[in-house]
Amino acid sequence: MRIIALAAFVAVIAAPAYADVTVGSTDSGNCYPFSCNDKGAIDYYEIYSSTAFSGVTSFDTITFQQWPSYPGFMLSGNYQISFATTTAALNTDPSGSLSNVASFFNGSLAPSQFSIMGSAYTYDPSWGNLVMHVVTTGQPLDPNPGTGYLYADYTGATVSRSYTLSDGTTFSGNGALVTTFSSNAPEPASWALMLGGFGLVGGAMRARRKTAVSFG
16 A cells, blocks of 8 residues: 555656746737738747746747637748747847757648647746747738737737848837747656656565565
């Protein structure tokens, strides 16, 4: 019974840890960079404030939501998405101050693919603000307001955006997409804890067998 109780305890404390952080206020909607394209290509940066994260966060999935007032779908084309950190402030262009850059996703999206799974990224808020960089190519021309809007934040409190369009148009300011960061895999610490727990259970079982032999 003690071994079963120990195994149950280990299973509880070693349960995988999942990140689930939503950044942004759902006060309006916007279509860049996934749901409208009025110039031919978009080089898009989104800054998430480090204050929106309580600590080190690992994620492999980002999720956006349709704005109910004007729902739509994701445009076809190719999306190169990467993550990085920056010392740049919100409402600025962070492109010249990126660190810890890592590729997250490169490919096309289905029309209703509002969750994008990619390579795991571990973010530490002590490094600065988090940045999502999206480069779109091959999208069909679809003038604003585009196919529809995703939830966007115009408060500017925890998230902002900047972009450059193929005609040279640039912008920095509010209206960035509300984003949920989540993970579908246990964090490394959880794996270590789980393996350690299995070792404890195995040790207890061996000790029990030795006791049975000595006193049987």
